[in-house]
Amino acid sequence: MRINQSSPNRKISAYGAPQRPLQGGFELYSWYFFRFSGILLIGFVVVHLLIMHVANDVHCTAYDFVAIRYANPYWRLFDWMMLMLALFHGLNGLRIVIDDYVRPYTWRLVAQSGVWLLALTFFWLGTIAILTFHAVPNPGSPCVAHPLG
Amino acid sequence: MDRGQVGRWSLLGYRILGLGIYRGQSGQWSWFLHRLSGLGILAFLLVHIIDISLLELGPTYYNDAISIFSTPGIRAASLILIAAVMYHVFNGLRIIAIDFWPSGVRYQQQMWIAAMALAILCFIGMGIFVIGPIFGFFTPGVGPLVFM
Numbered sequence: 001m002r003i004n005q006s007s008p009n010r011k012i013s014a015y016g017a018p019q020r021p022l023q024g025g026f027e028l029y030s031w032y033f034f035r036f037s038g039i040l041l042i043g044f045v046v047v048h049l050l051i052m053h054v055a056n057d058v059h060c061t062a063y064d065f066v067a068i069r070y071a072n073p074y075w076r077l078f079d080w081m082m083l084m085l086a087l088f089h090g091l092n093g094l095r096i097v098i099d100d101y102v103r104p105y106t107w108r109l110v111a112q113s114g115v116w117l118l119a120l121t122f123f124w125l126g127t128i129a130i131l132t133f134h135a136v137p138n139p140g141s142p143c144v145a146h147p148l149g
Numbered sequence: 150m151d152r153g154q155v156g157r158w159s160l161l162g163y164r165i166l167g168l169g170i171y172r173g174q175s176g177q178w179s180w181f182l183h184r185l186s187g188l189g190i191l192a193f194l195l196v197h198i199i200d201i202s203l204l205e206l207g208p209t210y211y212n213d214a215i216s217i218f219s220t221p222g223i224r225a226a227s228l229i230l231i232a233a234v235m236y237h238v239f240n241g242l243r244i245i246a247i248d249f250w251p252s253g254v255r256y257q258q259q260m261w262i263a264a265m266a267l268a269i270l271c272f273i274g275m276g277i278f279v280i281g282p283i284f285g286f287f288t289p290g291v292g293p294l295v296f297m
Contacts, residue, residue, distance in 0.1 A: 012180060013176070013247070013254075016176030016177060016178075016179040016180030016183065016244070016257075016261075017176070017180075017243075017244040017247040017248060017257075018244075020248065035244075035245050035248065035249075038241045038245065039245070042238050042241070042242070045234065045238070046238075049231075049234070049275060053275065053278050053279050054275070054278045057219070057278075057282060057287065058215075058218045058219045058224075058227075058279075059216075059219040059282065061215070062208075062211070062212045062215060062216075063204070063207075063208035063211045063212050064208070066204060066211075083198065086194055087194065087198070090187065090190065090191035090194055091191070093184075093187045093188070093191065094188070094191060097184060097188065118195070122195060122198050125198050125199065125202045126198045126201070126202070128202065128205070129198070129201045129202040129204050129205065130201070132205070133204050133205075136207055136208065138208035138212075
């Protein structure tokens with residue numbers, strides 16, 4: 001079995017599952033975060049997909065649909081939690097992929113800085129979109145009547 | 150396998166497929182697909198955050214932008230995303246089982262087959278609803294309020 005010798009605190013087993021980092025620290029928390037957020041995300045994403053693609057259709061999930069949904073703050077909370085878990089689960093994955101493939105120190109620094117920049121930008125973009133959404137009257141809607149007319 | 154033996158396939162084999170990172174058994178492909186699907190889902194997630202951030206610009210811009218998602222081409226392309234999500238979900242559960250269930254490693258290959266089967270099953274179930282409207286099935290509608 002060959003393992004990633006360049007980062008002794010992060011190994012992959014022969015069965016395709018990353019082994020729990022033995023030295024603790026950030027990599028151990030990252031390892032646990034992947035599993036914890038992954039389990040939660042399954043629940044969030046299944047509900048999200050059933051709502052957006054089975055109970056409704058993407059043709060109808062337009063502005064007015066969002067307006068009705070986001071009148072309920074719990075849906076905002078649901079979406080925000082899902083978005084944050086997915087964003088940091090995904091970017092943590094990207095961080096590890098970069099560590100695996102980008103070996104020169106300078107390029108790795110540039111790439112990892114890019115990951116943190118992406119994290120900041122998209123955390124901000126997503127949070128603003130979900131928390132500050134304020135419905136305005138909309139003349140035409142593909143499927144639903146707008147609550148504000 | 151060292152770099153020299155990999156030769157001209159070094160980029161694809163050595164780096165991307167992970168042949169130089171470790172030479173796994175059947176798990177190598179489960180690992181590769183998990184990574185590939187994960188990166189694909191992340192790419193979509195970033196696009197998705199950008200499109201929901203257009204809500205700030207009001208209904209005209211937002212509806213114009215997201216109407217792209219209900220065009221036949223993008224509906225078909227969404228199938229790739231659904232497949233990636235389904236694989237990532239079930240193989241992710243398999244990885245957690247390998248990590249926390251003492252006998253998990255012994256059944257990793259069976260679990261991979263099970264994960265694949267469940268992913269394909271759920272992909273078909275979900276995919277029908279996504280591309281149905283192209284062919285006139287499951288015509289666009291809105292569910293009861295409780296599903297919004």
